[in-house]
Amino acid sequence: MCGIVGYVGENEATPILIEGLRRLEYRGYDSAGIAVKDDDTVIVKEKGRIDNLQTCADKVNPKGAVGIGHTRWATHGVPDQINAHPHKSMNGIVTLVHNGIIENYMELKNDLITKGYEFKSETDTEVIAQVYDSLFDGDALGTLIKTAERLKGSYAVAILVKGYDDKVYAMKKDSPLIVGKGNKENYLASDIPAILPYTRDCYIVNDDEFIEISKNHIKVFNKDANEKEVNIQTINLSIDAAEKGGYDYFMAKEIFEQPKAVRDTVSPLIKDGKIQLPFEFPEHFIKNLKRIYIVACGSAFHVGVTAKYIIEDTVRVPVMVDIASEFRYRNPIIGKGDLCIFVSQSGETADTLASLREAKARGAFTMSIVNVLFSSIARESDGVIYTNAGTEIAVATTKAFSAQLAVAYVLSAYMAHEKGLISDNGLKEFTDEVLQLPEKIKTALDCDNITKSLSKHIATKEHMFFIGRGIDYPLCLEGALKLKEISYIHCEGYGAGELKHGTISLIENGTVVVAIATDDALYGKMISNIKEVHARGAYVIAVVKEGTEGIEEMANEVIYIPTSSRYLMPSLTVIPLQLLAYHTTVQRGLDVDKPRNLAKSVTVE
Numbered sequence: 001m002c003g004i005v006g007y008v009g010e011n012e013a014t015p016i017l018i019e020g021l022r023r024l025e026y027r028g029y030d031s032a033g034i035a036v037k038d039d040d041t042v043i044v045k046e047k048g049r050i051d052n053l054q055t056c057a058d059k060v061n062p063k064g065a066v067g068i069g070h071t072r073w074a075t076h077g078v079p080d081q082i083n084a085h086p087h088k089s090m091n092g093i094v095t096l097v098h099n100g101i102i103e104n105y106m107e108l109k110n111d112l113i114t115k116g117y118e119f120k121s122e123t124d125t126e127v128i129a130q131v132y133d134s135l136f137d138g139d140a141l142g143t144l145i146k147t148a149e150r151l152k153g154s155y156a157v158a159i160l161v162k163g164y165d166d167k168v169y170a171m172k173k174d175s176p177l178i179v180g181k182g183n184k185e186n187y188l189a190s191d192i193p194a195i196l197p198y199t200r201d202c203y204i205v206n207d208d209e210f211i212e213i214s215k216n217h218i219k220v221f222n223k224d225a226n227e228k229e230v231n232i233q234t235i236n237l238s239i240d241a242a243e244k245g246g247y248d249y250f251m252a253k254e255i256f257e258q259p260k261a262v263r264d265t266v267s268p269l270i271k272d273g274k275i276q277l278p279f280e281f282p283e284h285f286i287k288n289l290k291r292i293y294i295v296a297c298g299s300a301f302h303v304g305v306t307a308k309y310i311i312e313d314t315v316r317v318p319v320m321v322d323i324a325s326e327f328r329y330r331n332p333i334i335g336k337g338d339l340c341i342f343v344s345q346s347g348e349t350a351d352t353l354a355s356l357r358e359a360k361a362r363g364a365f366t367m368s369i370v371n372v373l374f375s376s377i378a379r380e381s382d383g384v385i386y387t388n389a390g391t392e393i394a395v396a397t398t399k400a401f402s403a404q405l406a407v408a409y410v411l412s413a414y415m416a417h418e419k420g421l422i423s424d425n426g427l428k429e430f431t432d433e434v435l436q437l438p439e440k441i442k443t444a445l446d447c448d449n450i451t452k453s454l455s456k457h458i459a460t461k462e463h464m465f466f467i468g469r470g471i472d473y474p475l476c477l478e479g480a481l482k483l484k485e486i487s488y489i490h491c492e493g494y495g496a497g498e499l500k501h502g503t504i505s506l507i508e509n510g511t512v513v514v515a516i517a518t519d520d521a522l523y524g525k526m527i528s529n530i531k532e533v534h535a536r537g538a539y540v541i542a543v544v545k546e547g548t549e550g551i552e553e554m555a556n557e558v559i560y561i562p563t564s565s566r567y568l569m570p571s572l573t574v575i576p577l578q579l580l581a582y583h584t585t586v587q588r589g590l591d592v593d594k595p596r597n598l599a600k601s602v603t604v605e
């Protein structure tokens with residue numbers, strides 16, 4: 001996700017735009033820029049943090065009281081000065097900043113190239129500017145509406161239009177956009193923190209609305225160019241609270257951003273029931289594939305274990321899953337024809353990066369599932385699939401984890417189809433189910449209240465267990481990690497069938513055991529395991545699919561989650577586990593976002 005700002009008033013726009021971008025840096029910071037209406041439209045943009053932009057702006061010193069700005073979380077095109085926003089169209093008609101993902105940008109770009117348009121950047125944003133330019137008929141607003149009709153994907157866009165020197169126009173779909181109402185000045189921003197220093201009177205822009213602001217007015221139009229009422233509301237949030245979207249912590253905000261993170265990740269990969277990977281495997285590579293390694297750390301490793309269950313059952317190829325710090329030193333048996341998959345939110349984890357280099361040196365085909373565009377792991381892989389989860393601030397990963405899971409599902413289905421193990425119809429059915437996940441995750445988030453209630457009891461404990469079987473087992477590992485890394489309660493994730501081989505001796509009266517039982521094929525076995533621990537005094541919190549009957553008799557508490565097909569359940573199961581960890585940590589009065597001893601990216605061995 002990126003941050004956009006706009007200003008029209010009587011003061012110099014440059015300092016207001018840059019200050020606004022500083023307050024949105026948590027949305028992305030690999031490059032930044034502003035455009036100010038001077039005699040012409042002056043663009044100042046630079047790679048890196050806002051300070052770099054400030055240095056450039058001090059030199060150029062653009063004058064003017066109308067402008068737009070952008071701080072970038074790259075999704076298309078390396079994070080450099082050329083790809084930084086704003087982007088000006090070839091004929092200089094429009095200058096534009098954008099937050100979101102245009103899914104059909106290549107199709108539009110190719111069409112514009114045939115019409116003689118030349119592009120400077122690799123971004124989808126520049127395509128929006130050129131589309132506008134190609135449609136411009138002198139009507140700034142009408143052209144914006146026509147441009148929107150051609151875009152597929154998510155966007156919040158702010159534009160300066162040649163000949164409209166006292167106005168900024170904007171539009172949005174699926175990405176946030178807010179208008180701030182001032183006195184002889186008005187503002188645009190992706191998020192409230194950028195506006196709060198100037199005004200608390202805001203208009204929250206809705207999808208498919210088009211905005212025109214001058215210093216004296218705010219106008220809202222629908223897609224028929226009919227003016228709509230502007231309902232100004234007063235925002236009573238501190239700036240800090242606003243940066244967190246009104247949540248107390250970034251982790252909470254990111255937990256509730258998961259429907260969008262998953263949607264933004266899978267939508268570009270699935271078209272009309274078919275899967276389009278953003279890179280190509282060598283010819284016949286998947287058909288002849290005999291061995292897969294998945295290498296990662298922490299939560300990313302748990303994605304690998306989950307993927308193992310899915311890939312081995314559907315693609316029928318052995319999958320070895322390793323924690324990177326072990327893989328790189330155990331002289332793995334890897335060679336040409338093997339596939340090595342590296343999973344990493346940051347794309348900079350030292351052990352994972354070193355393992356990637358080890359696998360490449362041994363001739364394997366390397367691909368990665370990464371959240372940070374053009375990070376080291378992404379750049380050095382033979383192929384990369386990005387999770388478009390946006391910046392993840394909290395040390396405990398949530399939305400990136402869910403996005404990684406979604407990529408694992410799509411990749412598994414792609415390989416099974418390539419090997420002729422699922423039909424076109426089977427692929428369509430599966431991808432349809434994947435596309436339904438964002439809504440189901442949204443429903444799963446309804447367990448927020450029960451997890452908050454249960455956290456009061458859990459917060460009094462020093463030890464806890466998560467048990468499960470089959471596809472639920474790796475989620476036990478993730479649930480345990482989430483809880484222990486931020487609440488400091490010692491937790492263990494265990495195969496439910498393994499407990500009786502020693503660890504069950506630790507179960508005593510009142511020991512909290514989270515029992516995950518969503519795998520129908522193993523439900524009966526899970527019931528036996530739940531009875532085993534319950535009989536020894538455990539306080540059992542069961543996580544089961546909605547509609548599961550009879551579990552109440554042997555569990556102290558039951559959390560019901562929406563149903564999906566067996567191998568998509570991890571995306572729903574993980575939600576209560578994340579919320580249990582979050583609320584328990586809050587109950588314990590600890591810093592949810594910045595747990596002791598940890599860093600967001602472990603770039604050392």
Ligand code: AGP
Nearest residue numbers: 298299344345346349395396397
């Ligand atoms: C996740 O909650 C942890 N903070 C940690 O285990 C993390 O998943 C691990 O360090 C891997 O990081 P990466 O995904 O950036 O490689």
